[in-house]
Amino acid sequence: MKKKMSTTKQNLLVDLLIVSGFLFASQPHFTGMAIHEWLSLGLGVGFLTHVLLHWRWVYESTRRFFGKLARQSRVNYILNLALLVAFTLIIFSGLMISEEILPLLGLQGVQGGVWKWLHTTSADLVVWLVGLHIALHWKWIVNAVKKYLFGWLPKLPRRQVAAVKHSEMPM
Amino acid sequence: MSIQKKANAKHFWLVVLGLFLLIGLIAGGTYVLDAQGLISAGSGGEQGGSRGEPPAGMADFAASGEMPTRPDHDGGEGGFSVQALSGVLQEALQIGLVVVVVAGGQRLFSWLMRRRRHVAAV
Ligand code: HEM
Numbered sequence: 001m002k003k004k005m006s007t008t009k010q011n012l013l014v015d016l017l018i019v020s021g022f023l024f025a026s027q028p029h030f031t032g033m034a035i036h037e038w039l040s041l042g043l044g045v046g047f048l049t050h051v052l053l054h055w056r057w058v059y060e061s062t063r064r065f066f067g068k069l070a071r072q073s074r075v076n077y078i079l080n081l082a083l084l085v086a087f088t089l090i091i092f093s094g095l096m097i098s099e100e101i102l103p104l105l106g107l108q109g110v111q112g113g114v115w116k117w118l119h120t121t122s123a124d125l126v127v128w129l130v131g132l133h134i135a136l137h138w139k140w141i142v143n144a145v146k147k148y149l150f151g152w153l154p155k156l157p158r159r160q161v162a163a164v165k166h167s168e169m170p171m
Numbered sequence: 172m173s174i175q176k177k178a179n180a181k182h183f184w185l186v187v188l189g190l191f192l193l194i195g196l197i198a199g200g201t202y203v204l205d206a207q208g209l210i211s212a213g214s215g216g217e218q219g220g221s222r223g224e225p226p227a228g229m230a231d232f233a234a235s236g237e238m239p240t241r242p243d244h245d246g247g248e249g250g251f252s253v254q255a256l257s258g259v260l261q262e263a264l265q266i267g268l269v270v271v272v273v274a275g276g277q278r279l280f281s282w283l284m285r286r287r288r289h290v291a292a293v
C-alpha cells in the first residue's frame with residue numbers, strides 16, 4: 001500500500017505553491033497578460049484547495065464563532081474571511097477586464113473604469129492581508145519548513161547546542 | 172465509526188456549499204452594485220457626473236469620442252528583467268516586514284509576560 005502524505009506536508013506544499021503563485025500573479029508586466037490571467041485563475045483553484053484542506057477548522061469555528069472560541073482563532077477567522085472577500089473581488093474583477101480568457105469564450109471584457117480600479121486597489125490591499133495571515137501562522141511555517149524542507153540537514157547534537165547557548169551568554 | 176464518517180462527509184459538503192455560496196454572493200453583489208451605478212472608481216464619483224479633463228495628449232480622442240487602441244501587453248513587456256524581478260522582491264519584502272512586526276511583536280509580548288510573572292514569583 002502507498003504511504004499517505006502527512007497532513008502537514010500536504011498543507012506546506014499547497015501553501016508554498018499559493019504563495020509563489022501569488023507573488024508572480026501580482027506582476028502582470030513581468031509575466032505578460034496571458035500568463036497573468038491563467039496563472040491567477042489557477043491560483044483561485046489553489047485557494048479553494050487550501051481552504052478545503054482546512055474544512056474541519058472552518059466548520060468548527062463557524063459553528064462556535066459566537067460561542068466558545070479561542071481569541072486567536074476568532075482573529076484568524078475574521079482575517080480569513082477578509083482574504084476570501086479580497087481574492088473573490090480580485091479574481092472576479094480580473095475576469096471582467098480580461099483580455100485573454102473572456103475573448104476565448106467569445107465575450108468582450110470591459111475596459112478600465114470601476115472593474116480595473118477594483119482589481120488594482122484590492123490587489124494592492126491584499127498584500128497586507130496575506131502578510132498578516134502569514135505572520136499569524138509564522139510558528140507553524142517555521143516548524144513545518146524545518147521538518148520537511150530542511151529535515152535532511154544534520155542536526156546539531158544536543159550537547160553542542162547547549163555549549164553554543166552557553167558561549168552566547170553575556171559574561 | 173461509520174456513523175462518524177457519514178457525519179464528517181456531510182460537514183465537508185456543507186463547507187463546500189457555504190464557500191461557493193459566499194463567493195457567489197460577493198461576486199454577484201459587486202456585479203449588481205456596479206449595474207446600479209453604486210460603485211465608482213476612486214474619486215471619479217465626486218465630479219457630479221460631469222466628465223473629467225482628458226489626460227495629456229488624449230484631447231483629440233476625447234473630442235472625437237473614438238477610443239485609442241490599447242498598447243499590446245504581451246511581447247515587449249513580458250520577459251525577464253531586473254525591474255520585474257525587483258517587483259517580486261519588493262512584495263516579498265513587504266510581506267516580510269509585516270511578519271517581522273507582527274510575529275516579532277507577539278514574541279516580545281509573551282516574553283514580557285513571562286518575565287513579569289517570573290519577577291512577581293520572586
Ligand atoms: C498567498 C496566500 C496564502 C498563504 C501563503 C496562506 C498560508 C497559510 C498558512 C501557512 C496556514 C497555516 C498552516 C496550514 O495549516 O496550512 C494557513 C491556514 C489557513 N488559511 Fe491560508 N494562506 C493563503 C491564503 C488564504 C486565503 C485566500 C484564505 C481564505 C479564503 C485562507 C484561509 C485559510 C484557513 C481557513 C486556514 C486554516 C485556519 C487558520 O488557522 O487560520 N488562506 N494559510
Ligand code: HEM
Pocket residue numbers: 022025026027028033036037038040041043087090091092093094095096097098099101112116119120123124
Ligand atoms: C490573485 C489574483 C490576481 C492578482 C493578485 C492580480 C493582480 C494584478 C495587478 C497587480 C495588476 C496590475 C495593475 C496595474 O497596472 O497597476 C493586474 C492587472 C490585470 N489583471 Fe490581474 N490579478 C489577479 C487575477 C486576475 C485574473 C483572474 C484576471 C483575468 C482573468 C486578471 C486580469 C488582469 C488584467 C486584464 C489586467 C490589466 C489591467 C490593465 O492594465 O488594463 N487578473 N492584476
